[in-house]
Amino acid sequence: MSGDERIGLRHGAGGPAMRELVQRVFARNAVSREDAIGLADLDDAAALRVGDRWLVYTTDSHVVKPLFFPGGDIGRLAVSGTVNDLAVMGATAPLGLACAVVVEEGFETGQLLRIQASIEAACGEAGTRVQTGDTKVMGRGEVDGVVITTTGFGFAERLVRDDGLRPGDDILVTGSLGDHGLAVLASRSDLRVEGDLRSDVAPLNGLLATALRAGGDAVAAMKDPTRGGVASALHEMAVKSGVGVVLDEASLPVRPPVRALSELVGIDVLHVANEGKALIGVRPAETKRVLEALRAHPLGREARRIGTCCEERPGRVVLDTGFGRRLVSESDGELLPRIC
Amino acid sequence: MTESAPPHRDTPERLEFRDRARGRALLDALARWTEDRVDDPVSIMHVCGSHEQAIARFGLRAVLPPGLRVITGPGCPVCVTDAPEIDEAVALAEAGLRVATYGDMLRVPGSRGSLADARAAGARVEVVYSVAQAAELASGDAPLVFFATGFETTAVATAAVLLRDPPEGFSVLSAHKYIPPVMEIVAEMPATRVEGFLAAGHAASITGWGVFEPFVGRHGLPVAIGGFEPLDLLAGFAALVERIRTGRPGVDNCFPRMVTREGNRRAQAQLWRVFEPAGGVWRGITRVPNGNLRLRERFSPFDARRCHAALLERAGGAPGTPTRAGECRCGDIMAGIATPLDCALYGSTCTPALPVGACMVSSEGTCRIWHEYGGAHPLAEQAG
Numbered sequence: 001m002s003g004d005e006r007i008g009l010r011h012g013a014g015g016p017a018m019r020e021l022v023q024r025v026f027a028r029n030a031v032s033r034e035d036a037i038g039l040a041d042l043d044d045a046a047a048l049r050v051g052d053r054w055l056v057y058t059t060d061s062h063v064v065k066p067l068f069f070p071g072g073d074i075g076r077l078a079v080s081g082t083v084n085d086l087a088v089m090g091a092t093a094p095l096g097l098a099c100a101v102v103v104e105e106g107f108e109t110g111q112l113l114r115i116q117a118s119i120e121a122a123c124g125e126a127g128t129r130v131q132t133g134d135t136k137v138m139g140r141g142e143v144d145g146v147v148i149t150t151t152g153f154g155f156a157e158r159l160v161r162d163d164g165l166r167p168g169d170d171i172l173v174t175g176s177l178g179d180h181g182l183a184v185l186a187s188r189s190d191l192r193v194e195g196d197l198r199s200d201v202a203p204l205n206g207l208l209a210t211a212l213r214a215g216g217d218a219v220a221a222m223k224d225p226t227r228g229g230v231a232s233a234l235h236e237m238a239v240k241s242g243v244g245v246v247l248d249e250a251s252l253p254v255r256p257p258v259r260a261l262s263e264l265v266g267i268d269v270l271h272v273a274n275e276g277k278a279l280i281g282v283r284p285a286e287t288k289r290v291l292e293a294l295r296a297h298p299l300g301r302e303a304r305r306i307g308t309c310c311e312e313r314p315g316r317v318v319l320d321t322g323f324g325r326r327l328v329s330e331s332d333g334e335l336l337p338r339i340c
Numbered sequence: 341m342t343e344s345a346p347p348h349r350d351t352p353e354r355l356e357f358r359d360r361a362r363g364r365a366l367l368d369a370l371a372r373w374t375e376d377r378v379d380d381p382v383s384i385m386h387v388c389g390s391h392e393q394a395i396a397r398f399g400l401r402a403v404l405p406p407g408l409r410v411i412t413g414p415g416c417p418v419c420v421t422d423a424p425e426i427d428e429a430v431a432l433a434e435a436g437l438r439v440a441t442y443g444d445m446l447r448v449p450g451s452r453g454s455l456a457d458a459r460a461a462g463a464r465v466e467v468v469y470s471v472a473q474a475a476e477l478a479s480g481d482a483p484l485v486f487f488a489t490g491f492e493t494t495a496v497a498t499a500a501v502l503l504r505d506p507p508e509g510f511s512v513l514s515a516h517k518y519i520p521p522v523m524e525i526v527a528e529m530p531a532t533r534v535e536g537f538l539a540a541g542h543a544a545s546i547t548g549w550g551v552f553e554p555f556v557g558r559h560g561l562p563v564a565i566g567g568f569e570p571l572d573l574l575a576g577f578a579a580l581v582e583r584i585r586t587g588r589p590g591v592d593n594c595f596p597r598m599v600t601r602e603g604n605r606r607a608q609a610q611l612w613r614v615f616e617p618a619g620g621v622w623r624g625i626t627r628v629p630n631g632n633l634r635l636r637e638r639f640s641p642f643d644a645r646r647c648h649a650a651l652l653e654r655a656g657g658a659p660g661t662p663t664r665a666g667e668c669r670c671g672d673i674m675a676g677i678a679t680p681l682d683c684a685l686y687g688s689t690c691t692p693a694l695p696v697g698a699c700m701v702s703s704e705g706t707c708r709i710w711h712e713y714g715g716a717h718p719l720a721e722q723a724g
Contacts, residue, residue: 008693010693017693250360266393266703268397268712319399319714320399321397321398321399321570322358322360322363323358323360323363323364323367323398323399323400323403323570323574324398324399324400324401324402324403324570325399325402325403326396326397326398326399326401326402326713326714327713327714328714329711329712329713329714
């Protein structure tokens, strides 16, 4: 990436282009440290060793169009995104959040109140609160509606990384795939399909706490498959862990309206963002116990094993379609519509 | 591999087009029927980007038997749109007219850049999802040219809009193409050595499968009409292989839930009321007699080539040369002579983010499809 290159939308799509941007620009001088997880590690959050525990912290800017969509809004998204980044690192009891809001001139106060109510409701579900914040107003056209940045922190007794997979480990998902991205796409483009297309946006810390209690050290790796979807999240886990992953397509939980819309517009569900799901790598001996714990929680009733790790093809993700096999690619973030 | 039944059984699963056991049975049969052809594989060509998508999507190339070769034909309407046709659209946009087209078409380079380049330089180019949407954007005060690409399936939609009293100011720059004639051309290309064709199910739902009978008579090659679910494809391959090994060319309709012998007569009537076949160059292939669809005389008021003739003439002159035409192998890939892996640019210089050739731009293009579904890593050699 040279100094002349311009930033494109694909640099924010969660795939290879975004990783390259972060590595070449923001993490350019980052170094790995024993007692700290940071930019060099490109994990879901940063962590500092404090005594015998880890202080986990992260920050996340939220921009979504439309601001209100079936199943949620930017407020719920801003809380869930940050809480989930902490939770997949093992910090499932967030101590608090900070929230910075940039608002466009002319934005209705009524809408801000709706967003704030939604932030409070999501904090209630996650058992945390916004303790400080910042507000800025920009001129009309200088920002699109509202941008919310949330920062969160919490302690982890045991840090769960995204590089802990070993051959033989099982890959679990906590529920159905593709709901968030396709609900937003449908509401943006006014595409209607039969059935209830709703975002899955939700704070997962309670759910992941039960999984960690049930699985203990056997929970080897976790990641939330947001931008770039399961494809990007699993690639990162596979590359960092040095294992191959084989997904069983028949096991992927996908709701019928999500399947219908994804096939209609030609988007692979594995590339679609989720905002209320986690991928969990588990040592096989504890798979059953972790699945039972997940399924006992309201947000994990549809948890399933969707794949396994192997020694072959390290860093690659293979999809067994039941008819054949293919590699799963990461999305480049440019989805053109089909024409015939 | 799971402990309980999947929580979501989707419709295609229930409808058995994705019955995995039947898929395996068909693959076993294909392997048995082609085991004596491992050194000289049976060559089947499909002529549809959606077929390649389904083959890639379901990972079929990793499990096809070594005695069977499925090659890709000129099945991507965007990819076969010739550079001078794109130049016309670019010229109209640069002349200040609004031009609407399908998203796939935007970045395909003509000889003097693409519509996306024109837009970046200030021209008004809009992406639409349908011809009807394009017509809605046009009015007498705001003329709009719809750059129409696609095979007979898409051409029928264009015809329907033109027959329904389109708004003043709306015109069509037709780059529509008609599939049956190009199959004649490819069948006679010595380099391809095609032994049978898998014809596109959705196109055949318009034309009917009877349209292929004269082709079979002329070339002695079997044709199967194929759908887009994995079992549709495998059944199509099986029908073709069976006819090839027994030496009985004919047409098999392997997509009977959609395709009849006579096809959609109303759609055909609309298509031929609006369009007439004309010879034209298919990019990378050759001149195809009757391969293009041109607006008939009575639709002149909506034919961009006629109502904006002066603008096109003014912009004319010697076309430029695409800068990297020499390196890109799109043409050979569409003719079934090469695969993306034979192209030095594939996956390195040429990616979906920075495409060189049309085959990497369009979602129907072979290079784009291979790239999207994980490239062509040799999974077949690593069983298990």
